[in-house]
Amino acid sequence: MKKKTKIIPSNVDLEWWGASKRKTIDSNTFRGCENLESIVIPDSVITIENGAFRCCNALKNVIIGNAVETIDKKAFWGCINLQNIVISNSVKKIRDRSFYGCENLRKIKLGETVETIEKEAFAYCTNLEEITIPDSVITLGKRAFKDCTNLKRVIISKSLQSIDKYPFLNCKNLIRNNCIS
Numbered sequence: 001m002k003k004k005t006k007i008i009p010s011n012v013d014l015e016w017w018g019a020s021k022r023k024t025i026d027s028n029t030f031r032g033c034e035n036l037e038s039i040v041i042p043d044s045v046i047t048i049e050n051g052a053f054r055c056c057n058a059l060k061n062v063i064i065g066n067a068v069e070t071i072d073k074k075a076f077w078g079c080i081n082l083q084n085i086v087i088s089n090s091v092k093k094i095r096d097r098s099f100y101g102c103e104n105l106r107k108i109k110l111g112e113t114v115e116t117i118e119k120e121a122f123a124y125c126t127n128l129e130e131i132t133i134p135d136s137v138i139t140l141g142k143r144a145f146k147d148c149t150n151l152k153r154v155i156i157s158k159s160l161q162s163i164d165k166y167p168f169l170n171c172k173n174l175i176r177n178n179c180i181s
Helices: none
Strands: 005-007 038-040 061-063 084-086 107-109 130-133 153-157 176-180
Touching: none
Parallel strands: 005 038, 038 061, 061 084, 084 107, 130 153, 153 176
Antiparallel strands: none
């Protein structure tokens, strides 16, 4: 069986992969890649742009490199088999609908530098059961976790300054919401 993990080495000319000199993975670069199961984003990448991995239906695991600061809008939209994501300690912004519709997402490890989780960033992640929002997060966007129907527990830091409308709309199984100091 052929290995389907893609590790983009940091010495690869990312321009060939759709990345500009700004060290980005450009919009729609891997969109719809049907056989991509796992990816490790190298430390040379700063931004994952709009729809970069959109609808990669076989994608199960993602590790975000230590230089990525922004996961742009719809970057992983509709990756229906995505199960695990590790977001490094360099990420500051998770933009609108970044992980929208990743219905099999079970584990999210948010880095300790995330400041903003925007509108519907994790909406329709129907198998997500627990999320810890780190101390660094100051803004939680509108419907950020909308329709995460299996979400049972949320841990929110008291340092959160702004919570937009309905961040947990239709999270029917939410039974525990802890605020920690």
